[in-house]
Amino acid sequence: MKGFFFSSIGKKVIMSVSGLFLILFLLFHMCMNLVVVFSDEAYNKVCEFLGTNWYALIGTCILALGFVVHIVYATILTIQNRKARGNDRYDNQNLPAGVEWSSKNMFVLGAIVFIGLLLHFCHFWSKMMYAELAGCEGTTLCNGTVVTPTDGAALIHYYFSQPLIVVLYLVWFVAIWFHLNHGFWSALHTVGASNSVWIPRLKKISTVFTTCVMGGFALTVLIEFFKSL
Numbered sequence: 001m002k003g004f005f006f007s008s009i010g011k012k013v014i015m016s017v018s019g020l021f022l023i024l025f026l027l028f029h030m031c032m033n034l035v036v037v038f039s040d041e042a043y044n045k046v047c048e049f050l051g052t053n054w055y056a057l058i059g060t061c062i063l064a065l066g067f068v069v070h071i072v073y074a075t076i077l078t079i080q081n082r083k084a085r086g087n088d089r090y091d092n093q094n095l096p097a098g099v100e101w102s103s104k105n106m107f108v109l110g111a112i113v114f115i116g117l118l119l120h121f122c123h124f125w126s127k128m129m130y131a132e133l134a135g136c137e138g139t140t141l142c143n144g145t146v147v148t149p150t151d152g153a154a155l156i157h158y159y160f161s162q163p164l165i166v167v168l169y170l171v172w173f174v175a176i177w178f179h180l181n182h183g184f185w186s187a188l189h190t191v192g193a194s195n196s197v198w199i200p201r202l203k204k205i206s207t208v209f210t211t212c213v214m215g216g217f218a219l220t221v222l223i224e225f226f227k228s229l
Helices: 002-006 008-038 040-050 054-090 106-123 129-133 152-159 163-190 198-228
Strands: none
Touching (some): 008 054, 008 152, 106 163, 163 198
C-alpha cells in the first residue's frame, strides 16, 4: 500500500480524489453565492451560521489540506512528466486526436486559479472568518464603510461594483472552467470510469456540470455589478 501512494498511478489517484473533493466544495460555494442575489439577510445568515463554529473550522482545515495535497501532487506529476518527455513535450504534432487545449495546459491554468484564490482570500476570507478569529469587530473598506465579519453581502456589493475586480474574477472563473472541465472527467477516468463508452459521456457531463457551476459564480458577479450601476 505504501508503494502505491508513491507510484505514478497512486499519485494520480490522490490528485484525482482531492480534485473531486474540491469540486464538491465549488458546487456548495456557488449555491451559497447565489443566495445573495435574492436576499442579503439570508446570505448573511449563512455566513453567520458557518462563521468560526467548530465544524466550519474543521471543514476549512480539511479543505485547505485537500487543496495543498492537490497542488503538491499536481506539481510532482507535472515535473515527472516533463522529465520523462524531455523536449518532446513541445511537439504537438504527435498528440492523439481529441486531446483538449486544457489538458496540455493544466499546470498553467492551475497557477492562474491559485493566484485568483489569493485575491479571493484577500477580499473575503481575510475580512470574514479570519477577522472573526482575530477578534476584529469590523473592516474599514476604501469607501469608508465598516463591514462586520458576518456581513458578507456588503463585501460582495462593494467588490463587485468595481469594473476591474469584476473583470479579474471573470478571468479567474474562465481559468477554473478550463481546469475543471478537463479535471472532472479526467479524475473520474483515473478512479475507474475508463471504458470507451463512458469517456465521451463523462466529457459531456463534465462540460455541463462545469458550465453550470462556473456560470453560477459569474452570474452572481454580473448581477451584483449591474445592480450597482
